Amino acid sequence: MTKTTYVYDFAKGNRDMKDLLGGKGANLAEMTNLGLPVPPGFTITTEACRQYLAEGTEPDGLAEEVDAHLAALERTMGRALGDAGDPLLVSVRSGAAFSMPGMMETVLNVGLTDSSVAGLAASTGNERFAWDSYRRLIQMFGKTVCGVPGEAFDRALDDAEREHGAAQETALDAAALRALVTTFKKIFKDHTGQDFPQDPREQLRLAIHAVFDSWNAERAILYRRQERIPADLGTAVNVVAMVFGNLGDDSGTGVAFTRDPGTGQRGIYGDYLQNAQGEDVVAGIRNTVPLQDLERIDRGSYDELMRAMSTLEDHYKDLCDIEFTVERGKLWMLQTRVGKRTAAAAFVIATQLVDEGVIDLDEALCRVTGKQLAQLMFPNFGAGGSDRPVARGVAASPGAAVGKVVFSAERAVELAGEGEDVILVRRETNPDDLPGMIAARGVLTSRGGKTSHAAVVARGMGKTCVCGADALEVDVRRGQFTVDGRVVREGDVVSIDGATGDIYLGAVPVEPSPVVQYFEGEIGPDSGVLVRAVHRILSHADSLRALGVRTNADTGPDAARARRFGAQGVGLCRTEHMFLGERRALVERLILAQDEAGRKAALEELLPLQRDDFVEILREMDGLPVTVRLIDPPLHEFLPDLEKLAVSVAVAEATGKEPGRDGELLAAVHRMHEQNPMLGLRGVRLGLVVPGLFDMQVRAVAEAARLLKRDGGDPRPEIMVPLVGTVQELEIVRAAAEKTIAEVDPGVDVSIGTMIELPRAAMTAGQIATAAEFFSFGTNDLTQLTWGFSRDDVEGSFFPRYLEHGIFGVSPFESIDPDGVGRLVRIAAEEGRKARPDLHLGVCGEHGGDPESVHFFASVPLDYVSCSPFRVPVARLEAGRAAVGTTTPSASGSDSR
Missing domain, CATH: 3.30.1490.20 (ATP-grasp fold, A domain)
Incomplete structure (x- = not known):
């Protein structure tokens, strides 16, 4: 072995x-x-x-x-x-x-121990350095290894600085640090019950x-x-x-980037801190100087670092993030990695490397993600409105963030959970602040630079961040900061601009992203470096992808926007959304009608309204397919509220009045009441039970298509029958639909298919395909029914606990469950195509816009995905990435093939 x-x-x-x-x-x-x-x-x-x-x-x-x-x-x-x-x-x-x-x-x-600290002092000739290194070891070891609260060490250090009149720790002399070591060792023993280990x-x-x-x-x-x-x-x-950067002013530590991680521009970017060790730069506890200053401080180390940076970028063929230390004029490389970057920088760097001949467009496509493209579609402050910034910090992670000030991660999580937008304000962040950083709209610190903890983590998450705003006097204990003589307390609103570093008091109006303006056609593809980069990479993705991208749209304006964003049709038009508002009363009359005359009257009023809806959408998508899902509401959405009706009737009876219409409605609602409306009379079942409902909708589609054809248009409607569980249901609806279409205009070409959203439908897909020209997977309901839980009920109850335990890596409603729901999709696709080789396959749940899910659907393979209009560009990009064989999006900011 x-x-x-x-x-x-x-x-x-x-x-x-x-x-x-x-x-x-x-x-x-x-x-x-x-x-x-x-x-x-x-x-x-x-x-x-x-x-x-x-x-x-x-x-x-x-x-x-x-x-x-x-x-x-x-x-x-x-x-x-x-x-x-x-x-x-x-x-x-x-x-x-x-x-x-x-x-x-x-x-x-x-x-380091009590005996070796003297040897370190002697070998380096620097007693202060030796005791500073020892106190750092006890502090880090105590907190990291033995669980001693970091605040205990921080308070002792603050006390020592006050006692010796030191502005910061670097001003403490050897004697003060020796005394601090004694204090730290006592703190260690008080909390652990043991002496600091000397082995x-x-x-x-x-x-x-x-x-x-x-x-x-x-x-x-x-x-x-x-x-x-x-x-x-x-x-x-x-x-x-x-190796030691805290041996004096001829030593130091720093972080360097071969290109700007915020914008992507090539140059010298980074931070340097003299007489500092390891974590001082990334911790943000002391403000750094720009990396360019190292040339003045230590020209030899600077030149060697520049050569090393060039070597690494040439070798890795990408932006490199480098940590280094200078020990008495000697450069040491402590770490490198392909650097995290903002979404804008990712696109710019990828196209720059193409222009430099380092990578090709396929590889450039691998270097960006749909998640990054989505971040670029967020709004920004533009010129910052009419207000002048009250302060400026380091522009660490772009974006525009407006929210109420909070000073702790716990408070950020609490207020965000109540629906508030918050800005987390700290002197500097540390890893314990991560929950608050996730919950906040943006992060603002008074210390640190582009390589501080706050900056690096925020960039990785796509959060707006401004660091090192030293004009802010942050008092976390009192829950306030002071700037320019003004006090800003928890709950006050501030606005931060991660692209400029500007900080504003109050809410600043935001402007649309230039990437969105490009998608909307308001600006051209050559409007700036970023837009050009997005255009080139997305165009390349479109040229490669086999997976089509449609949109979920229920109105003409939504369809028009999605088409501008690159949608190739409508994959889901949810007709039940068309019956809300004023039309709800008509549907209510239809469902509760007790005779044929009542039903017919309600349907006749609905028909022209539906026809106009379909004319609008088909016109916007002229020449492209529009999949119309026949009405699929849980029945209770269109019935009067049972509790309110019961109260109304009870009040009427108690006051000796006739309940009238409310009494009739209450009896009807009782008759049709369902314990679980999500699993009740909806979808194809509603169409079969309520005579004329589906016929009215099919007729409206056919009449809309006939009108547009007459005007020279090219309507391409598809009718989707929802919630089918057996082929017989689909056969009955299909026969009736074909009869209605023939009555309206035999020349109107309408495809008829079904939504696969029940596990039984997926497992009997071969049978259902004999009556369907297309399948569209409704992965929202398929996920609910496969897992056996209601999305509305569980996401706020036990999902957080499941995520905490690692049962879910991510919500199955957010990203497709490949082993369960995904396997059903794959089985249904394979068996459906086996029975009907020309069967068209798509997905219309919101999984269609999730980057990881798009890769899965491309592997099935489906013919298209459908998602909300704003996610169309994301799906286009990820479909292209899937075509060149990238993995699903990785956490590192760059993907491998």
Whole structure:
């Protein structure tokens, strides 16, 4: 039996091993192999993490492998872990296959102890640095490994700064930091009941376990759910020799991008912080300087970094996100990855790389997603209205966000749950703020830059974010911030512009997205860099896709907009929506009519109204198919309210009055009342039970088509019979429909098919296909009936708990359930086409506009998907991506084939 390898030196890996080594480990290996200056180290695999989480203990042999690789690292560095004279220190960092910024744990300076701190001071000649590194280790180790509340350390640090009159921690001297270490050790013991561990190898072992455990931390689970990252992947652990950016002003740490992650423009983008270590930049606790300033501060390191950035972009053929440290004038590369970017930057960078000859249009299509295109359709502030901004921060993630100010993640979730738009305001965010960031319309911080936690996470989620607005004095405890002499309290409205960094007090009017204006035909395809990029990539998607895209539209204006957005017809016209409002009384009369004369009178009034509806939609979709679903309401939607009628009748009787019409209605409603209207008299059943109802609708369709043909139009109506469960139902309705169409105009060509929305219909699709020219899968009801729950009842009750437990990765109403509902669709498609090879197949549930679902439907394959007008461009793009063989959208911002 082959022994499993759990640990790899960087020189033994490569970027193609990210599933095993995690993204960080694979890319450290790749940079090592490229000859870039990477500190030596090794990676513990995701397989080791999975076994640890499953068994609760390390896999056999892992400890021995770690010891062997640590010994090799010590030989390479010429120092031993925790040595009292000249200690080797290591960082212990997480690294999953998908980027999860800030969601899992990191521990720096592992190996420092009461004895080795003096050796570090002596070997570096910097006592202050040594004690600063020790206090950082105790703080990070205590919080990450042992669960000590971070606030306890933060308060002690604040107290030390006040005591010594220090504006920030960098102003604390060696003596103050030595005293702070004593305080931190006491905090550690008070909360854990144990002394801070003085065995360097025990520190390493516990830190590795903490990184493993952080895979299942609440914030990591929430982030994976938000980004649809599988829960069973586990994280790798990277153990890396420490290099120090906090040795003085000739040292520092930074983050760099090879292109602007906000706009996509090529250039020098990033942040640098002198005399700082690791997490200081991304934590946003100190304001950084632009990366360009490094040229003035340390020209040699700057030039080497520029060469490394060029090497990495050329190698990865994409925007690269780089973390680096400068230790006394020596550059070290700590991490690289294909960088997260805004939706706008994704499209711009993809087309730039095509123009530069780096990738082709197929690959450009793989580099963007429907989710990103949807983000580009959001409105913006334009010029910011007539108000002047009260402050400006760093434009970290574009978009326009208006909402009530809140100062905690908990409050953001609470108010958003009540339907309020909120802006989460913090000094800086940390991973615990993730629920609030998800709930908020936008995020505003007074510290940090484009690479702070708030910026990186917001960009990944498509949230508007402004960071580093240092004019804001944020007081979280009092629930307010002060800017320009004005106090803004929780509940006050602010507006933030993630494209400019501008902050406004009050609500600023928003303007439509230029991408939407392009789709609407208001501006041309050459109107700006972004619009040109969207046009090129979407046009390429259209040229490749085999899957058609239609729209769900019930009115002429909706149909017209969808056509402008690229829809190739109407896949679902829900006629029951046409009977709401003033017409509801007519349907009520029809359903409750007690004789033929009453029914006929109601139908005669409805017929011209329906005909006009269909004329309007067919005219807007001239030359394209329009699928009209015959009326499919739960019956209660068109009956008077039982409770109100009962009260009205009771009041009348109690006052000695005749109930009159209400009494007759109450008797009729009692007669037709259903315990579960969603599973009752609706769809084809209603058409068979209420004589003349379907006939009126079919006649209206045929008459509308005849009128348009007479005027030189090219109407292409299709009639869809809903909720069919057996072929006999469809045969009866079809025969009646064909008779009516022939009576109106034998020359009118109307296809007749059915909606497959019952599990029985899917399983007997071969039989039903003998009477149908097309199937349209109604995946909303098919999902309800396959799972056995009502969407309206469960999404607010037990769905959150199911998502929390990982039973659902995503709501099956949001994205198709491929193993259950999807399998029914596949079976019905295969059996339907076997019985009728020319059977046309589509889907008309809102799954038709969900990116992951579109990939599934393309694989069946269906002929088209249908979705709401605003999702049509998204479906077009994803259908093109499916045609070139991309995976479904990934969390990393770029997809693989």
